Amino acid sequence: MTTSRPNVIVFGIDSLRRDHMSSYGYHRLTTPYMDAFAKRGTLFEQHFSPSIPTTPAYASMLTGMDTFGTDVVALRHRGPLGGHVRTLPEMLADAGYNTTCIGFTGNPSSRGFQTYLDYEAWIPDDTGRTPKAQLMNEVAIPELERLAKDEKPFFLFMRHMDPHSPYLPPKPYDRMFYGADEKDPSNTSMEPVYNFKPFADFLKSWIPEGVTDQEYVSALYDGAIAYMDACIQSIFAKIEALGIEEETLVVITSDHGETLYEHDCFFDHHGLYDCTLVVPLIIKFPGRVPEGRRVKDVSLIQDITPTIMELLGLEPPEYGFDGRSLVPAMKGEPTDKVSEFYITECTWMRKHGWRTPEWKLIRALEPDFHFKPEVELYNLIQDPEENVNLAEREPEIVALLEQRMLRHIAKREAETGRVNPIYTNTNWSGAGKTFESSQEAYDSLHIGSLKKARALQAKEKEAQAK
Numbered sequence: 001m002t003t004s005r006p007n008v009i010v011f012g013i014d015s016l017r018r019d020h021m022s023s024y025g026y027h028r029l030t031t032p033y034m035d036a037f038a039k040r041g042t043l044f045e046q047h048f049s050p051s052i053p054t055t056p057a058y059a060s061m062l063t064g065m066d067t068f069g070t071d072v073v074a075l076r077h078r079g080p081l082g083g084h085v086r087t088l089p090e091m092l093a094d095a096g097y098n099t100t101c102i103g104f105t106g107n108p109s110s111r112g113f114q115t116y117l118d119y120e121a122w123i124p125d126d127t128g129r130t131p132k133a134q135l136m137n138e139v140a141i142p143e144l145e146r147l148a149k150d151e152k153p154f155f156l157f158m159r160h161m162d163p164h165s166p167y168l169p170p171k172p173y174d175r176m177f178y179g180a181d182e183k184d185p186s187n188t189s190m191e192p193v194y195n196f197k198p199f200a201d202f203l204k205s206w207i208p209e210g211v212t213d214q215e216y217v218s219a220l221y222d223g224a225i226a227y228m229d230a231c232i233q234s235i236f237a238k239i240e241a242l243g244i245e246e247e248t249l250v251v252i253t254s255d256h257g258e259t260l261y262e263h264d265c266f267f268d269h270h271g272l273y274d275c276t277l278v279v280p281l282i283i284k285f286p287g288r289v290p291e292g293r294r295v296k297d298v299s300l301i302q303d304i305t306p307t308i309m310e311l312l313g314l315e316p317p318e319y320g321f322d323g324r325s326l327v328p329a330m331k332g333e334p335t336d337k338v339s340e341f342y343i344t345e346c347t348w349m350r351k352h353g354w355r356t357p358e359w360k361l362i363r364a365l366e367p368d369f370h371f372k373p374e375v376e377l378y379n380l381i382q383d384p385e386e387n388v389n390l391a392e393r394e395p396e397i398v399a400l401l402e403q404r405m406l407r408h409i410a411k412r413e414a415e416t417g418r419v420n421p422i423y424t425n426t427n428w429s430g431a432g433k434t435f436e437s438s439q440e441a442y443d444s445l446h447i448g449s450l451k452k453a454r455a456l457q458a459k460e461k462e463a464q465a466k
Contacts, residue, residue, distance in 0.1 A: 007248040008155040015164040015269055016254035018280040028177050030225045033233040041284030042293040042330045049256045049279045049301045051344045053269050057255035058109035062088045064305035064321035067344055068412040073421040074346035074428040080108050086317050087112040088305045092155045095314055098147055102140050103159035121161035122454040130168040132161045133231030141238050148242045162228035165267050166206035167220035169227035176223045182216035189214040193266045198369055202447035218260045246286045249311055254279040264370050270347040272362045273386045295329050298338040342408050346428040348445055354405040361401040369441035
């Protein structure tokens with residue numbers, strides 16, 4: 001099939017840390033097929049998602065705007081995505097594209113697709129496993145075949161959920177990276193996990209009974225990635241078989257990372273530490289995107305839509321993007337460098353901060369349920385895992401970074417004419433109150449079961465913005 005414009009396929013892989021992909025240097029071979037894909041395209045080594053979790057991250061990804069531009073900062077965003085911005089599917093539909101979204105129905109950040117399809121990405125099957133990527137393939141491959149038959153170009157967005165809890169990949173991936181005894185009674189590493197009241201019921205609802213070793217659960221995360229990678233190869237093969245590879249722009253990325261056993265934020269994606277902010281970005285487009293290139297400069301999630309639009313030869317909206325096209329960087333042309341940026345979180349805690357190549361400042365806007373201090377400061381060069389809080393020892397650095405952060409907030413508020421959404425989303429938790437103490441937050445926040453956790457991820461379908 002020949003189309004007037006190229007097709008676009010985006011793999012939006014939920015909760016995928018780039019540092020757990022072998023293409024990014026991880027010691028386990030988790031992503032051999034995506035590694036091979038990366039060699040035929042351009043890989044961005046320092047790609048970040050600054051505003052977590054899912055809802056604000058995908059809003060930025062699919063609009064090209066930062067959180068000030070989208071006005072979306074919380075997982076439980078109230079109301080639709082604002083009409084002051086347009087989404088990538090809306091812009092591509094105007095350009096004559098068929099647009100399909102799989103696995104992201106009912107969320108305000110998924111506004112504008114013509115077709116929405118879903119698959120089971122949470123609840124285990126009869127074997128106790130969650131074969132998410134195969135269930136995705138059973139929906140995505142027929143849809144890909146349908147789209148490829150049409151004379152119009154298409155935009156296919158797929159939200160893979162394998163790295164998102166529950167991590168229960170089918171055999172043999174469940175033990176691919178673990179060979180010890182996960183139920184060793186002398187291992188007590190899971191005790192703090194099971195004793196963390198807000199998450200305990202949720203985690204016990206999918207972690208196999210009797211598991212005592214946290215390394216087993218972390219290995220399940222890696223196994224889920226490897227399983228997904230193998231299933232994604234089926235989609236790569238279908239693209240080739242349909243004869244559309246040369247005319248299809250393919251993007252692999254994620255909305256945010258995942259915290260495994262770090263920082264007491266067990267097996268979830270909250271906390272403004274780098275493990276939740278680091279995500280992959282790999283772009284392949286034969287003849288238009290350089291092969292085998294690795295870009296070392298920092299890129300941000302809001303850069304994805306501007307990049308896609310330029311590669312397609314489409315003009316940006318009149319109001320412009322907050323993100324920037326990465327095409328010059330892919331070509332090795334001189335570009336302005338991103339050296340520092342604003343970060344926000346509105347998941348189970350309400351915080352914001354400022355990240356530079358050397359320093360990370362995190363400031364809580366409400367007491368958090370992990371009883372962490374109000375101000376955290378980390379030296380990312382000397383302490384890349386962010387384990388030593390230097391806030392009390394380095395008050396001058398705290399003041400400097402806070403000044404930069406507040407200056408940025410004031411600038412973006414002036415440019416958008418809106419108050420920073422991290423300040424206005426006071427019912428981010430759904431508890432109907434601002435927490436006055438960490439104990440109050442700890443006693444109030446409770447995920448519950450898998451089904452309840454799934455319900456928290458998206459609004460009902462009728463709540464979709466039109």
